[in-house]
Amino acid sequence: TVGSALITSKGKIYKGVNIHSKTSGPTSICAETAAIAQMVSDDERKIKTIVAVWIDGKKWDVLPPCGACRHIISQFGNPWVIISKTKKTQLSDLYPLPVK
Numbered sequence: 001t002v003g004s005a006l007i008t009s010k011g012k013i014y015k016g017v018n019i020h021s022k023t024s025g026p027t028s029i030c031a032e033t034a035a036i037a038q039m040v041s042d043d044e045r046k047i048k049t050i051v052a053v054w055i056d057g058k059k060w061d062v063l064p065p066c067g068a069c070r071h072i073i074s075q076f077g078n079p080w081v082i083i084s085k086t087k088k089t090q091l092s093d094l095y096p097l098p099v100k
Helices: 031-041 067-074
Strands: 002-008 013-017 047-056 059-063 080-082 088-090
Touching (some): 002 031, 013 031, 031 067, 047 067
Parallel strands (some): 047 080
Antiparallel strands (some): 002 013, 047 059, 080 088
16 A cells, blocks of 8 residues: 655645556556645645655555656646655656656
8 A cells, every 4th residue: 555645835734545456557546646636626736745655564665756646746846755764855856857
């Protein structure tokens, strides 16, 4: 299971969880996308920081966003992205040439 949380520029926190389809592909939803959907449904548009975490029982790890999520995140600013347990970077470092 993957969960994501983001904080907006206004200090609001939104969470999301991945939905993994057995057929995978376009029917699956990443946790970051789910958190962003919650944010947008609350009429927020600017992400300050975002993180995704993989959890399996007592084991967990921070995951950098996939390419599709990097594109979606880029539509809501150039936020800090937590990419490991000890490192964060700006989205523009992970996705330097976003499609506009």
